[in-house]
Amino acid sequence: xxxxxxxxxFTLFSIILLGAETKAADLSxxxxxxxxxxxxxxxxxxxxxTGDIGAIHQVIKDKYGKPDLLYSRFxxxxxFEQNGDFPEFIDNFFVGTNAEALAGGGVQNPISxxxxxxxxxxxxxxxxxxxxxxxxxxxxxxxTLLGLGKQKQLDAKGAEFxxxxxxxxxxxxxxxxxxxxxxxxxxxxxxxxxxxxxxxxIYFFSNIDPPLSESETKYSYLVLRWRLxxxxxxxxxxxxxxxxxxxxxxxxxSPYPGLILPITWDYHNRLQxxxxxxxxxxxxxxxxxxxxxxxxxxxxxxGIYGGEIGGGLGLHIKTFSxxxxxxxxxxxxxxSEGKTRIWSASIxxxx
Amino acid sequence: xxxxxxxxxxxxxxxxxxSTSEKYNSASSxxxxxxxxxxxxxxxxxxxxxxxxxxxxxxxxxxxxxxxAYLGKAGFEPLEFxxxxxxxxNKTQSNLWNQFFKNCETRAIFKNESISxxxxxxxxxxxxxxxxxGDFATARSLMRSAYPNPEHTSTWNNTLIGMVELxxxxxxxxxxxxxxxxxxxxxxxxxxxxxxQWLKAQFTQALIETNECAIRGSYSGDKISKFILKxxxxxxxxxxxxxxxxxQRLGTLKLLSIEHNLKNNPDLTINQIRxxxxxxxxxxxxxx
Numbered sequence: 010x011x012x013x014x015x016x017x018x019f020t021l022f023s024i025i026l027l028g029a030e031t032k033a034a035d036l037s038x039x040x041x042x043x044x045x046x047x048x049x050x051x052x053x054x055x056x057x058x059t060g061d062i063g064a065i066h067q068v069i070k071d072k073y074g075k076p077d078l079l080y081s082r083f084x085x086x087x088x089f090e091q092n093g094d095f096p097e098f099i100d101n102f103f104v105g106t107n108a109e110a111l112a113g114g115g116v117q118n119p120i121s122x123x124x125x126x127x128x129x130x131x132x133x134x135x136x137x138x139x140x141x142x143x144x145x146x147x148x149x150x151x152x153t154l155l156g157l158g159k160q161k162q163l164d165a166k167g168a169e170f171x172x173x174x175x176x177x178x179x180x181x182x183x184x185x186x187x188x189x190x191x192x193x194x195x196x197x198x199x200x201x202x203x204x205x206x207x208x209x210x211i212y213f214f215s216n217i218d219p220p221l222s223e224s225e226t227k228y229s230y231l232v233l234r235w236r237l238x239x240x241x242x243x244x245x246x247x248x249x250x251x252x253x254x255x256x257x258x259x260x261x262x263s264p265y266p267g268l269i270l271p272i273t274w275d276y277h278n279r280l281q282x283x284x285x286x287x288x289x290x291x292x293x294x295x296x297x298x299x300x301x302x303x304x305x306x307x308x309x310x311x312g313i314y315g316g317e318i319g320g321g322l323g324l325h326i327k328t329f330s331x332x333x334x335x336x337x338x339x340x341x342x343x344x345s346e347g348k349t350r351i352w353s354a355s356i357x358x359x360x
Numbered sequence: 361x362x363x364x365x366x367x368x369x370x371x372x373x374x375x376x377x378x379s380t381s382e383k384y385n386s387a388s389s390x391x392x393x394x395x396x397x398x399x400x401x402x403x404x405x406x407x408x409x410x411x412x413x414x415x416x417x418x419x420x421x422x423x424x425x426x427x428x429a430y431l432g433k434a435g436f437e438p439l440e441f442x443x444x445x446x447x448x449x450n451k452t453q454s455n456l457w458n459q460f461f462k463n464c465e466t467r468a469i470f471k472n473e474s475i476s477x478x479x480x481x482x483x484x485x486x487x488x489x490x491x492x493x494g495d496f497a498t499a500r501s502l503m504r505s506a507y508p509n510p511e512h513t514s515t516w517n518n519t520l521i522g523m524v525e526l527x528x529x530x531x532x533x534x535x536x537x538x539x540x541x542x543x544x545x546x547x548x549x550x551x552x553x554x555x556x557q558w559l560k561a562q563f564t565q566a567l568i569e570t571n572e573c574a575i576r577g578s579y580s581g582d583k584i585s586k587f588i589l590k591x592x593x594x595x596x597x598x599x600x601x602x603x604x605x606x607x608q609r610l611g612t613l614k615l616l617s618i619e620h621n622l623k624n625n626p627d628l629t630i631n632q633i634r635x636x637x638x639x640x641x642x643x644x645x646x647x648x
Contacts, residue, residue, distance in 0.1 A: 060471065061471045062587060063442055063443035067443065073398040073399075073400075118397050119432065167519060222514070222516065344391055345394040346391045346394075
């Protein structure tokens, strides 16, 4: 059974369980893709040269400490107002499904060479609710996540380069919750701030075998993602359009505005709570151009995110949105750190 | 709301902090040490790891990383080294190439192509940095003391230590042949051209390296042989498990017999020792 099918079942199951009548519905779909380089091509080259240490050296000599990353992600979510059978503080329910594929890896240490590569595909089902304050200034959301997928892993160290390096396969599953709180306030008519805080603890379970050289390595563990975000915007008006300018600050692992890394990225990178102060903070300038009404038609941002320059552009036309961005992503896997510049694009629609 | 503004202000300041160990690396964690090694910043790595090692002298892994940084500084990266010894020797060899084992070809060796051990060792000799002193010697000494017991050492660490010992032995033997011919290739050799104690110490070191190499070889299976030759050479594999065979195959047995001779005849002069070295080399040339 395909994993995406399993995700759809999760979603359907959630809808049946909730059993609420819909009053107003929102269906949103999005597809995103990002990559630096495909590390599994490097893995293939190493495999092709099994036993020839000199040839393997030629493949990896310039790749030490430069990890690669590639992912694609499809998500769909459906939200609806509650019918009054549930506590008052719940305004909306939502269910979602998410299919993601992720691959990456890297080589490290030219004296005691190691290669590590990972790949996974997963379907994730989610269900949760929104609570909107009476003043419409704050929103609290909570969702539970369940996922199932497959993973493969390749690890070799030193002498293991001599023989064919085995690719290990296993099942990867996850379960966790995602809590978010957003608060918006204005100062006068044309200056406002939006602040948010989020936390996402997820336990990953894997049945994959550890590599020969690191038999003690655990592949099932808990990761905790957290995020604090603040945006200050001043709005200006002209005869033709409105526009706003401001700054935003982000704290948390992977502090990249608008970029949603796959959930399994946290797993493969064994996400740390506080890797280093600079790598969990970001600050940048934001500019928004408004067309008719208050809907932002064009947004842009640029700044220092996770200690490196990054930025993005977003275009919204009616119900469609297009986004493109580039960031230098910090990877953490197999005791090493390394940055990867990725280029990402996403397309979304709200029906 | 004040808390939010305070946090936001904190983020503004923290954005100026270093994001990774690439900046302000102090080698205080394994990740930071690996970053320095990945960037081949060996001088900096030694300086910083030594500071960590002083604080934690009992930490074996830090000591082994320090040894690796010294190997890197000496210009010895295992994969690159193997690539060089199998490559075209016209690129790397010096004008001393024909001083011994003249029949050895200089062209690149193909995968699984057999090569005589004499010629392989000649290639190793001409691609190895100085081993009797300096960074390579420091690395070797740190590796031995980090993992003194091969039984409790991982296969790869035994393989790496065994390779370092093998390469040291081959380089030292080659230097002794050169010394016998009165060709002084290193600063160390020039400085000790007439120092009989230094010369005797070279034989003693060669004996220690033979022992270390044989014992590491016996704990790393066929890895050293496969790593160096690209295939399991029975002659090298068997030799690596027995110090007598190893000395015989490497041609160092005769050199080691000189070491034994020196103990029984402490009055031998430098010229007499040189004659014995040349006789040992002649024997090897004949077998080759």
